[in-house]
Amino acid sequence: MLKVSRVCNVLMRQLYGNDMHNMKKKGRGRTSRQRRRKFRTSESSKVSESHKLEFIELRKWLKERKFEDHNLRPTRFSGTGRGLMAVKSLQPGELIISLPEKCLLTTDTVIKSYLGDYITKWTPPISPLLALCTFLISENNAGNKSPWKPYLDILPKDYTCLVCLEPQVVRLLPKPLKIKAQEQKTQVQELFVSSRGFFSSLQSLFTEDVKHIFHYHAFLWAWCTINTRTVYMKHAQKKCLSAEPDVYALAPYLDLLNHSPGVQVNAAFNEKTRCYEIRTTSSCKKYEELFICYGPHDNHRLLLEYGFVAINNPHSAVYVSIDSLVDHLPSVDTQMNKKLSLLKEHGFSENLTFGWDGPSWRLLTALKLLCLGADEFTCWKKVLLGEVISDTNEWKSLVLSRKICSSFIEETKTALQKISHMKDEETALKDQLTLVENLWLEELKLLQVSADILKNVHQETT
Numbered sequence: 340m341l342k343v344s345r346v347c348n349v350l351m352r353q354l355y356g357n358d359m360h361n362m363k364k365k366g367r368g369r370t371s372r373q374r375r376r377k378f379r380t381s382e383s384s385k386v387s388e389s390h391k392l393e394f395i396e397l398r399k400w401l402k403e404r405k406f407e408d409h410n411l412r413p414t415r416f417s418g419t420g421r422g423l424m425a426v427k428s429l430q431p432g433e434l435i436i437s438l439p440e441k442c443l444l445t446t447d448t449v450i451k452s453y454l455g456d457y458i459t460k461w462t463p464p465i466s467p468l469l470a471l472c473t474f475l476i477s478e479n480n481a482g483n484k485s486p487w488k489p490y491l492d493i494l495p496k497d498y499t500c501l502v503c504l505e506p507q508v509v510r511l512l513p514k515p516l517k518i519k520a521q522e523q524k525t526q527v528q529e530l531f532v533s534s535r536g537f538f539s540s541l542q543s544l545f546t547e548d549v550k551h552i553f554h555y556h557a558f559l560w561a562w563c564t565i566n567t568r569t570v571y572m573k574h575a576q577k578k579c580l581s582a583e584p585d586v587y588a589l590a591p592y593l594d595l596l597n598h599s600p601g602v603q604v605n606a607a608f609n610e611k612t613r614c615y616e617i618r619t620t621s622s623c624k625k626y627e628e629l630f631i632c633y634g635p636h637d638n639h640r641l642l643l644e645y646g647f648v649a650i651n652n653p654h655s656a657v658y659v660s661i662d663s664l665v666d667h668l669p670s671v672d673t674q675m676n677k678k679l680s681l682l683k684e685h686g687f688s689e690n691l692t693f694g695w696d697g698p699s700w701r702l703l704t705a706l707k708l709l710c711l712g713a714d715e716f717t718c719w720k721k722v723l724l725g726e727v728i729s730d731t732n733e734w735k736s737l738v739l740s741r742k743i744c745s746s747f748i749e750e751t752k753t754a755l756q757k758i759s760h761m762k763d764e765e766t767a768l769k770d771q772l773t774l775v776e777n778l779w780l781e782e783l784k785l786l787q788v789s790a791d792i793l794k795n796v797h798q799e800t801t
């Protein structure tokens with residue numbers, strides 16, 4: 340018994356440090372038991388990672404570069420994965436992280452390195468993004484010899500951005516996202532193919548054939564590292580690089596912060612202190628995960644660029660294509676083609692959505708235009724300006740939006756069933772399938788909220 344409890348204490352201290360130990364020493368009364376229970380419930384969903392060798396090494400490496408952190412601790416959270424936990428309560432406006440320039444990996448780092456001469460000589464100049472990818476691949480290949488090893492060791496080995504997913508998983512995505520995923524994959528593949536010449540020019544730096552170092556898998560890893568982890572930092576254009584925006588900085592440790600759509604932070608490079616600084620604008624309680632906001636992204640963007648889905652994301656929406664609107668309309672409307680051209684001409688063929696507030700104004704306006712009777716057609720301009728044309732038009736467009744919403748709910752349920760079957764059959768793809776499943780589940784929630792709103796409006800108008 341005693342042994343077990345000692346082991347538990349040692350383990351607890353390893354996971355939560357002395358804070359846990361100190362808490363145990365405090366009161367034995369009912370209040371303190373209740374507090375402990377509450378603490379344990381929330382603690383059970385997070386496990387500190389700061390004792391892990393890679394984080395010990397990273398801390399040393401950062402300390403050599405004059406960075407020490409007393410606010411946060413690398414922790415694994417059940418909902419969001421690895422992130423940073425506040426070890427004390429953080430107040431709005433407080434400076435949370437101030438990472439010295441020396442810790443940042445930017446194109447300045449790359450140009451000052453052994454790659455600088457090769458980049459300067461190469462024409463046409465390579466992009467800032469390619470310079471960073473090349474450096475990451477090369478340093479990763481250097482292993483123990485790389486001065487960046489402690490940082491490279493904490494980087495994910497694989498990513499879940501859509502460009503990394505198997506084609507049979509991509510096929511299960513909602514159509515607009517599937518198209519974006521395929522476009523992104525093509526872009527990355529083309530960048531890799533067009534960079535082969537430059538990679539070959541680096542052969543004298545390596546004993547191994549460069550083809551075995553700068554292969555597609557390594558390139559994809561480097562590209563995803565930059566896409567998912569860099570912070571915005573504008574650099575002056577360099578002659579040896581192409582004119583594409585040079586706005587990236589890899590910020591070790593700071594890049595462990597996960598995203599929450601509901602928080603606001605101020606993050607920027609401070610020219611005076613020469614540090615990349617993060618200040619919260621909201622408070623964060625002790626032992627809670629500290630989040631930053633990557634931007635007002637919907638779940639399609641988060642999945643495409645960052646490889647995850649945010650639950651109850653206020654920026655999320657279900658996209659309705661103009662084709663699916665047409666599918667629900669009577670096929671005998673002789674003015675249909677004209678109506679569709681008007682919608683396209685006036686920018687109403689995109690961004691038609693169901694959101695947490697129901698169908699968007701744009702979607703309802705497009706539906707109102709499509710529902711105009713033959714005798715009302717001349718009023719199309721008024722519709723686009725938001726005017727009510729007739730009760731019949733209002734009614735028809737409302738009924739149509741309900742029909743479309745229920746048909747989307749059915750399609751979503753079918754997609755979820757298909758994913759569930761695939762999860763049973765293709766166990767190797769389970770994680771990827773779960774990601775896509777989460778996206779559809781969020782879309783289902785959104786559609787059900789929209790359906791309820793539309794039902795209430797419908798009842799009010801009858």
Ligand SMILES: C[S@@+](CC[C@H](N)C(=O)[O-])C[C@H]1O[C@@H](n2cnc3c(N)ncnc32)[C@H](O)[C@@H]1O
Nearest residue numbers: 419420421567568594595596597598645646647
């Ligand atoms: C800048 S990194 C943040 C740290 C990262 N979790 C890690 O372990 O290194 C961005 C990546 O973290 C993950 N991530 C960020 N916010 C998340 C969230 N709210 N839920 C789940 N994963 C999240 C995604 O994989 C994303 O690409």
